[in-house]
Amino acid sequence: MSISLLLTIAVIGILLLLVLIIKFKVQPFIALLLVSLFVALATDIPVDKIWSIMTAGMGGLLGHVALIIGLGAMLGKLIEHSGGTYSLAQYFTNKLGKKRTIVALSIAAFFLGIPVFFEVGFIVIIPIIYGFAKINNLSPVKFGLPVSGAMLTVHVVLSPHPGPVAAIGNLNADIGLQTMIALIISIIVACLGVYYSKYLNRKEYKIDDEIRNEMMNTKQADNTKSAPHAYTIVALIVTPILLIMVGSMGSYLVDNVVLRNYLSLIGAPGIALLFAIFLACFFIGRQQKWSIKQCSDLMEHSLPSIATIIFVIGGGGIFGKVLIESGIGKSLADALYMIHLPLIPAAFLISLALRASQGSATVAIITTSSLLAESTAGLSQIQIVLITISTCFGGLGLSHVNDAGFWVVTKYLGLSVSDGLKTWTVLTTLLGVTGFICTWLLWFIV
Numbered sequence: 001m002s003i004s005l006l007l008t009i010a011v012i013g014i015l016l017l018l019v020l021i022i023k024f025k026v027q028p029f030i031a032l033l034l035v036s037l038f039v040a041l042a043t044d045i046p047v048d049k050i051w052s053i054m055t056a057g058m059g060g061l062l063g064h065v066a067l068i069i070g071l072g073a074m075l076g077k078l079i080e081h082s083g084g085t086y087s088l089a090q091y092f093t094n095k096l097g098k099k100r101t102i103v104a105l106s107i108a109a110f111f112l113g114i115p116v117f118f119e120v121g122f123i124v125i126i127p128i129i130y131g132f133a134k135i136n137n138l139s140p141v142k143f144g145l146p147v148s149g150a151m152l153t154v155h156v157v158l159s160p161h162p163g164p165v166a167a168i169g170n171l172n173a174d175i176g177l178q179t180m181i182a183l184i185i186s187i188i189v190a191c192l193g194v195y196y197s198k199y200l201n202r203k204e205y206k207i208d209d210e211i212r213n214e215m216m217n218t219k220q221a222d223n224t225k226s227a228p229h230a231y232t233i234v235a236l237i238v239t240p241i242l243l244i245m246v247g248s249m250g251s252y253l254v255d256n257v258v259l260r261n262y263l264s265l266i267g268a269p270g271i272a273l274l275f276a277i278f279l280a281c282f283f284i285g286r287q288q289k290w291s292i293k294q295c296s297d298l299m300e301h302s303l304p305s306i307a308t309i310i311f312v313i314g315g316g317g318i319f320g321k322v323l324i325e326s327g328i329g330k331s332l333a334d335a336l337y338m339i340h341l342p343l344i345p346a347a348f349l350i351s352l353a354l355r356a357s358q359g360s361a362t363v364a365i366i367t368t369s370s371l372l373a374e375s376t377a378g379l380s381q382i383q384i385v386l387i388t389i390s391t392c393f394g395g396l397g398l399s400h401v402n403d404a405g406f407w408v409v410t411k412y413l414g415l416s417v418s419d420g421l422k423t424w425t426v427l428t429t430l431l432g433v434t435g436f437i438c439t440w441l442l443w444f445i446v
Contacts, residue, residue: 001044003331010328010357013039017319017401021417028407028417029308032315036322043326050322057321058314061404065119066310070303071273072123077302078280078295079236080127082288083227089131091230101132103194106146110190113151114158115245119408120269121151124237126412130214141205141423144413145197149427150190152405156361157182157392157435163365164392170369173388174381181382181442182389189393189435196430200423211414214305228284236280240272247272309411316404320359323402329358330367337371344390344443347372348436351394359402361395368394382446390439397432400425 013035020031033054040050079085096104105128112121129147133140159165159179168175247267254260265271281295290298323329336350347368354364368391376384399406400421410420 001327003335006043006326006328006331007357009039009042009326010323013042013319013323014401018417018421021401029311029315032312032319032401036315036319039319039326040322043328045322045325053321053325054318057318060321061317062310062314065313065404065408067270068117068120068273069123069306069310069313071270071277072120072126073302073306074299075124075236075273075277075280076127077298078277078284079228079233080130081298082284084233084236084284085127085131086135087227088128088230088233089135093132093135101136102143102146105129105132105143106150106190106194109147110150110154110187112241113154115160116241117161117269118148118152118155118405120244120273121241122148122408122412124240124273128237129413139201139204139207140211141207141413141415142197142201144409145200145423145427146194148409148424149193149197149431152361152399152428153186153190153193153396153431153435156365156396157186157389161362163362163395164388166362166366167369167388167391170366170373171376171384171388171391172373173384177381178385178388181385182392185389185435185438185442188438189431192434193427193431196427200427205415205419205423208414208416210305211412226288228287232283232287236276236283239279240269240276243267243272243275244269309407312407312411313404316359316402316407319402320404323358324360324363329354329363332357333367333371343372343375343387344440345436347387347390348394348432348439351391352397352432353394355395355403356398356400357402359400359404361399361403361405365392365395380446383443386439386443386446390436393432393435393439395432396435397429398425399428 016038017031017035020026020034021028026034036054036057037050040053041047045053092104093101109121109125112125116124125147126144129140129143132143155161156163159168159175164178164182167173168178244267247264250260250263250267254263277299281290281292284290285295332353333350336346336353339346341349350371351364351368354367355361358364369388372387372391376387379387401417406420406424409415409424410417415423
């Protein structure tokens with residue numbers, strides 16, 4: 001099948017999905033299934049393999065995400081029901097003032113995103129976003145956009161995340177030099193992301209009633225003594241992050257295989273969140289005088305509200321898998337590669353095209369770095385590092401309906417699909433382009 005026909009099918013599929021969801025109000029999971037089936041049939045994927053590809057797409061993504069979302073929701077429910085979320089938001093709002101809370105939360109999210117996968121970090125921090133939104137009487141989008149933008153920036157550019165690690169390996173880049181330069185550029189990009197978000201937030205977006213109720217029902221303790229102290233909540237949030245960091249660093253710094261394996265287990269996101277839940281039950285449960293049954297009931301009550309989110313994210317996984325199996329992304333990347341663009345813009349554009357066509361930033365970065373692996377011969381190490389970084393920033397932009405991260409952010413912030421495209425898709429693209437421009441400027445300097 002020709003590249004032009006594959007790309008036409010991809011565009012039609014995405015437009016059809018948007019029309020079904022926005023115009024005809026079809027439930028997003030059902031719409032994703034229908035469009036995935038259409039694209040699979042239209043791109044000549046063997047009929048006997050279509051269903052197995054679709055189930056693999058959902059299972060492969062949810063095998064990683066569903067566990068994290070479920071445990072994160074349980075931890076958030078325990079913190080929220082105790083009044084801890086409100087306590088934390090009120091404490092830091094009083095300390096920092098309303099104008100500085102968005103910046104402070106974005107800075108925290110930036111460093112949180114370095115050791116922690118984007119979806120994990122966002123789900124852990126979302127109750128805090130609700131708390132700050134309520135205490136400041138603002139939409140959660142005001143906090144959620146800059147926070148999620150900062151977290152995704154470091155997710156696609158810095159080690160130990162899989163995309164940049166694979167790109168460093170494929171292009172034989174120096175990991176230390178890449179980390180140092182990528183960190184500096186990421187700080188610039190994340191800072192500008194706060195201003196981009198402020199511009200995008202000049203308009204008030206309609207928030208889904210369920211999310212608005214969730215935010216407004218964030219429990220305010222009857223008095224300051226009945227809620228856990230803000231530092232207790234900070235400790236519970238930081239604990240899984242530290243465990244994940246230990247697991248990540250252990251794989252690089254520990255030589256003993258047995259110890260390294262145990263550290264990796266302890267640092268697995270699900271295990272780290274499970275440990276944080278036990279700590280929350282012990283410390284918050286004792287402070288609130290909850291029985292084991294009360295803690296269990298609270299955790300159980302947290303699960304129904306996330307069912308829709310999990311299914312929609314799974315649907316995004318199905319759509320992305322079908323797009324990958326159809327060869328649409330690979331064909332587009334090959335076409336761009338054959339144009340023989342200069343390496344820095346080629347790395348960015350190929351990665352961006354792959355990101356837009358199949359959804360996964362990690363897949364886009366890995367595929368692009370593999371395509372460019374033989375093109376870096378004779379270049380200096382700093383030039384190779386800049387090509388690597390440009391590849392990574394390409395994977396940052398154009399997050400839309402085929403990306404699980406799009407659904408995580410829009411669903412938790414209560415945005416409609418159209419408003420998600422106007423905010424999250426625009427923001428990720430601005431961040432990616434900004435990072436690319438900074439990288440290209442460095443290329444001319446060095």
